[in-house]
Amino acid sequence: MTAPWSDWDHILKIDPDKDLPDGVTYGDLCATGTDAIEIGGTMGITEENTADVLSACAEHDVALYQEPSSPDVVIEDDALDGYLIPTVLNAGSPFWITGAHKEWVRLDTGLDWDRTSTEAYIVMNPDADVATYTEADCDLDADDVAAYTEVAERMFGQDIVYLEYSGMLGDEDIVDAASHATDEATLFYGGGIHDYDSAAKMGQYADVIVVGDLAHDEGVEAVRETVKGASDA
Numbered sequence: 001m002t003a004p005w006s007d008w009d010h011i012l013k014i015d016p017d018k019d020l021p022d023g024v025t026y027g028d029l030c031a032t033g034t035d036a037i038e039i040g041g042t043m044g045i046t047e048e049n050t051a052d053v054l055s056a057c058a059e060h061d062v063a064l065y066q067e068p069s070s071p072d073v074v075i076e077d078d079a080l081d082g083y084l085i086p087t088v089l090n091a092g093s094p095f096w097i098t099g100a101h102k103e104w105v106r107l108d109t110g111l112d113w114d115r116t117s118t119e120a121y122i123v124m125n126p127d128a129d130v131a132t133y134t135e136a137d138c139d140l141d142a143d144d145v146a147a148y149t150e151v152a153e154r155m156f157g158q159d160i161v162y163l164e165y166s167g168m169l170g171d172e173d174i175v176d177a178a179s180h181a182t183d184e185a186t187l188f189y190g191g192g193i194h195d196y197d198s199a200a201k202m203g204q205y206a207d208v209i210v211v212g213d214l215a216h217d218e219g220v221e222a223v224r225e226t227v228k229g230a231s232d233a
């Protein structure tokens with residue numbers, strides 16, 4: 001079966017702990033043309049705020065995925081198309097590579113494997129919450145990133161590699177290196193995408209552009225521009 005993300009250009013990541021700009025609704029964001037909504041964030045995530053975002057998005061015609069930051073915020077809801085579970089390859093603590101995952105599987109005996117996939121993260125911005133939280137070693141050059149990408153795909157059979165610059169626009173040469181290192185895997189790029197041009201630029205290399213803070217800071221029109229940029233790339 002072909003994975004849905006192999007046809008995607010754009011994901012809108014909605015952080016349940018962050019507000020939307022005045023007048024913007026979750027429905028407006030679902031209608032930006034994005035291929036999927038990923039619900040998740042690093043800090044302040046709860047089952048309650050995640051379920052609120054999900055129910056606001058559920059009636060709209062867009063794929064909905066939860067990206068849980070820890071096992072205790074995973075919600076069960078038929079409105080979800082699935083779960084995208086981060087594993088942070090360059091985390092300083094093994095808890096974020098396999099530890100949290102082991103606890104989840106241990107505690108949740110009815111896990112819905114058919115709807116559960118992993119994202120092999122390479123975290124690149126040392127100032128991002130996710131880098132602090134996972135104690136990631138972000139001091140990586142293009143060769144390191146290409147090697148992590150191959151480890152993800154070739155050794156660990158990962159279908160999604162996620163180059164994560166959360167909060168800053170990444171280095172084009174590094175995204176290019178990750179792109180060259182993938183074969184079948186789908187390359188997600190996230191971080192600092194704020195307009196048509198930045199989406200089109202990173203979309204040359206990445207298969208899927210992930211947009212986060214822009215939705216919370218700027219709103220619908222800005223997100224729509226990034227959808228165009230990603231699909232034109």
Ligand code: 1GP
Nearest residue numbers: 166167190191192212213
């Ligand atoms: C965050 O990769 C996403 O996990 C998007 O990053 O918030 O910088 O758009 P931004």
